[in-house]
Amino acid sequence: MAETPDGAAPSPAPRTFRRRAVELMTTAARMLVSVPKLLIIGFLTLYRLLVSPLYGQTCRFYPSCSQYALTAVQQHGALRGSWLAGRRLLRCNPWNPGGVDHVPPVVSKAGCEHGVNTGLVTEPAPRVEHRVAPTDPNCAPSAPRRAA
Numbered sequence: 001m002a003e004t005p006d007g008a009a010p011s012p013a014p015r016t017f018r019r020r021a022v023e024l025m026t027t028a029a030r031m032l033v034s035v036p037k038l039l040i041i042g043f044l045t046l047y048r049l050l051v052s053p054l055y056g057q058t059c060r061f062y063p064s065c066s067q068y069a070l071t072a073v074q075q076h077g078a079l080r081g082s083w084l085a086g087r088r089l090l091r092c093n094p095w096n097p098g099g100v101d102h103v104p105p106v107v108s109k110a111g112c113e114h115g116v117n118t119g120l121v122t123e124p125a126p127r128v129e130h131r132v133a134p135t136d137p138n139c140a141p142s143a144p145r146r147a148a
Contacts, residue, residue, distance in 0.1 A: 060098030
């Protein structure tokens with residue numbers, strides 16, 4: 001590395017400065033995008049700590065609607081997680097039998113779950129109904145329903 005005539009080290013190359021600026025802008029953009037997600041997660045956590053214990057186990061689904069919403073937002077982000085949670089809340093009604101209903105897995109743009117691409121081409125697995133009959137021993141116990 002060559003020194004300048006006054007003995008000081010040369011200034012960093014402009015490319016390094018630009019690269020660092022791009023990294024900082026990318027980090028700032030990620031933080032800005034994560035703010036709605038963090039707000040929703042905070043709201044759901046407060047709901048689960050303050051409001052949910054007052055009602056007890058009344059949800060007809062497993063996991064409960066608030067746990068489903070929290071998991072959906074954590075896995076899928078604020079927009080898609082809120083969409084999934086809203087759909088779940090619309091299904092939570094007296095005419096729906098309930099049962100086990102897990103958050104769908106995250107699918108990458110390549111079409112693989114959780115971004116894992118094995119490179120193998122296989123036939124898709126047959127669709128399995130995830131609802132469980134109330135008499136199934138694997139089903140989570142639910143509280144008795146109140147008369148309407």
